[in-house]
Amino acid sequence: AISAFIGTTQVGWVIGNRPPVMLTQESALWMTVMSYLAMLGGVAVMGAFIHWMARTYDANPSLARCVAFATYTATPLFIGGLAALYPHMWLGMIVGTAAICYTVYLLYVGLPTFMNIPQDEGFLFSSSVLAVGLVVLVAIMAFTVIVWGLGVGPVYTN
Secondary structure: OOOHHHHHHOEEEEEOOOEEEEEHHHHHHHHHHHHHHHHHHHHHHHHHHHHHHHHOOOOOOOOOHHHHHHHHHHHHHHHHHHOOOOOOOOHHHHHHHHHHHHHHHHHOOOHHHHHHOOHHHHHHHHHHHHHHHHHHHHHHHHHHHHHHOOOOOHHHHH
């Protein structure tokens, strides 16, 4: 989130031959705070879902451990956010795709070990977690649209 603040206020992004487009400091700060809260909320929801779903597979990890696992799994996405220091679409797409791939890899490899369940059950569990993760992502995007509709969207300097 801090990388996005710096990237959108100091570097900006370029569309074609136009000058860089940047956000005002106030707008970028608001979006940084909201992005950070969305990341924390998303990890908490995913941890709670993993905890809730664990009983289906006869596993009994604590809620704190499930949230920690969700955080561990999402770490590549958080690190990939450093690409926002230089906010250009091609860089974001490459880094974002790599971060998503590694996150999914960590989920599918780590969940069976974390839950101490067989690989085939771990595959089903991981697929469920991935599906809920996509639903959480869409919910965050919908919430963003609603908040922007209320007039709290980005304010550009140019």
